[in-house]
Amino acid sequence: AQSVTQLDSQVPVFEEAPVELRCNYSSSVSVYLFWxxxxxxxxxxxxxxxxxxxxxxxxINGFEAEFNKSQTSFHLRKPSVHISDTAEYFCAVSATNAxxxxxxxxxxxxxxx
Amino acid sequence: DSGVTQTPKHxxxxxxxxxxxxxxxxxxxxxxxxxxxxxxxxLQFLIQYYNGEERAKGNILERFSAQQxxxxxxxxxxxxxxxxxxxLYFCASRPSGDxxxxxxxxxxxxxxx
Numbered sequence: 001a002q003s004v005t006q007l008d009s010q011v012p013v014f015e016e017a018p019v020e021l022r023c024n025y026s027s028s029v030s031v032y033l034f035w036x037x038x039x040x041x042x043x044x045x046x047x048x049x050x051x052x053x054x055x056x057x058x059x060i061n062g063f064e065a066e067f068n069k070s071q072t073s074f075h076l077r078k079p080s081v082h083i084s085d086t087a088e089y090f091c092a093v094s095a096t097n098a099x100x101x102x103x104x105x106x107x108x109x110x111x112x113x
Numbered sequence: 114d115s116g117v118t119q120t121p122k123h124x125x126x127x128x129x130x131x132x133x134x135x136x137x138x139x140x141x142x143x144x145x146x147x148x149x150x151x152x153x154x155x156l157q158f159l160i161q162y163y164n165g166e167e168r169a170k171g172n173i174l175e176r177f178s179a180q181q182x183x184x185x186x187x188x189x190x191x192x193x194x195x196x197x198x199x200x201l202y203f204c205a206s207r208p209s210g211d212x213x214x215x216x217x218x219x220x221x222x223x224x225x226x
Contacts (some may be wrong), residue, residue, distance in 0.1 A: 032213050041117065043203055043217035044156075051212060090156065094213040100146075100169045101215060105155045 138206030
């Protein structure tokens with residue numbers, strides 16, 4: 001079984017500052033990793049995914065994440081945030097031999113002017 | 114727009130009642146997932162169907178059931194409703210193949226009074 005821990009439940013940050021949302025996972029098998037974003041009153045939307053290859057993955061809206069196998073982490077970063085990035089962010093993991101994803105509890109990113 | 118549709122958008126009903134939530138996956142997607150999102154429990158995986166067959170079960174109560182029809186749309190049935198069942202219910206679909214990202218619908222907000 002897989003598990004996901006998002007280390008921060010809330011991250012407040014000022015506009016144009018950099019941000020990192022932390023995600024650790026646990027799995028006894030190879031995994032795929034995902035970050036999703038949920039804007040208020042909407043469903044989740046895929047930000048980026050790691051399947052294989054380069055450990056630095058670029059996604060939409062200027063976000064990127066780095067897969068670190070030794071530390072079992074998949075932290076999400078953005079060098080300069082905007083007010084419109086205010087949302088909840090979910091890290092998710094899927095075993096490569098199963099179609100079900102396990103989601104973390106979410107991190108609420110609040111960007112302040 | 115993810116291509117996943119859910120109806121109704123909002124549902125208000127009384128305790129003890131039964132409701133049916135409907136989901137149409139993206140064209141060509143065979144897998145459908147159901148999730149419950151509440152403030153106290155976060156995003157909880159309920160059940161997965163693949164081409165009409167149940168594939169995985171999560172934290173789904175016995176009062177809840179689901180099915181996927183030959184045209185691939187899915188329904189989630191919630192019965193003997195309790196106040197604690199009030200939540201957002203999301204449906205997601207997944208493309209076939211080795212990439213396990215999910216595409217989420219806009220959700221159905223269920224309020225049990």
